[in-house]
Amino acid sequence: DAGVTQSPTHLIKTRGQQVTLRCSPKSGHDTVSWYQQALGQGPQFIFQYYEEEERQRGNFPDRFSGHQFPNYSSELNVNALLLGDSALYLCASRSQGALTLHFGNGTRLTVT
Amino acid sequence: GQQLNQSPQSMFIQEGEDVSMNCTSSSIFNTWLWYKQDPGEGPVLLIALYKAGELTSNGRLTAQFGITRKDSFLNISASIPSDVGIYFCAGLTGGGGSNYKLTFGKGTLLTVNP
Numbered sequence: 001d002a003g004v005t006q007s008p009t010h011l012i013k014t015r016g017q018q019v020t021l022r023c024s025p026k027s028g029h030d031t032v033s034w035y036q037q038a039l040g041q042g043p044q045f046i047f048q049y050y051e052e053e054e055r056q057r058g059n060f061p062d063r064f065s066g067h068q069f070p071n072y073s074s075e076l077n078v079n080a081l082l083l084g085d086s087a088l089y090l091c092a093s094r095s096q097g098a099l100t101l102h103f104g105n106g107t108r109l110t111v112t
Numbered sequence: 113g114q115q116l117n118q119s120p121q122s123m124f125i126q127e128g129e130d131v132s133m134n135c136t137s138s139s140i141f142n143t144w145l146w147y148k149q150d151p152g153e154g155p156v157l158l159i160a161l162y163k164a165g166e167l168t169s170n171g172r173l174t175a176q177f178g179i180t181r182k183d184s185f186l187n188i189s190a191s192i193p194s195d196v197g198i199y200f201c202a203g204l205t206g207g208g209g210s211n212y213k214l215t216f217g218k219g220t221l222l223t224v225n226p
Binding site: 040055102 | 116147152154210214216217218
């Protein structure tokens with residue numbers, strides 16, 4: 001039973017570039033959320049997707065966008081990268097109606 | 113927005129000792145989750161608490177959902193070296209639908225000296 005899988009594991013980008021991160025939810029899960037975790041901090045909620053629509057959004061600018069596909073997998077896109085976007089990006093999934101969230105191992109994004 | 117105050121920020125203990133950490137907030141939560149994160153990995157769910165006053169165990173871990181619904185604590189008994197990591201509390205508002213909102217504390221870094 002595969003858990004939440006994310007790709008790539010590490011990524012280095014230059015300021016101003018765009019990046020796409022990918023996530024496959026845990027088997028049986030249909031709701032995907034994305035979190036940003038800066039060094040030494042707890043995860044911060046970016047947005048949540050269900051039925052291919054963004055259902056809820058945290059306090060992140062429009063440069064952060066996402067998508068959910070019919071197979072429940074998801075992408076996080078960040079445009080016009082800033083140095084401050086360097087962080088661990090975590091994908092998490094659950095079944096709609098469930099209260100426990102399961103995380104992948106994240107993508108470490110470094111912006112230079 | 114909602115904030116969780118997690119303490120202590122870090123702990124350095126000897127193997128075999130018991131550990132206690134807690135989270136407090138000015139906001140009410142309807143579910144508390146405790147996670148552990150190892151270096152280079154994502155958070156792993158340890159314990160989920162669903163009702164005020166609930167006390168739940170998972171092996172050497174015990175967690176409680178505060179009566180006021182504004183706090184929770186996690187205890188680890190007889191610590192071992194593999195307990196090393198960062199422990200996060202997370203409070204949930206909303207339900208299991210689109211209003212699901214999970215807020216995390218800043219974490220407690222636990223170091224266990226063999």
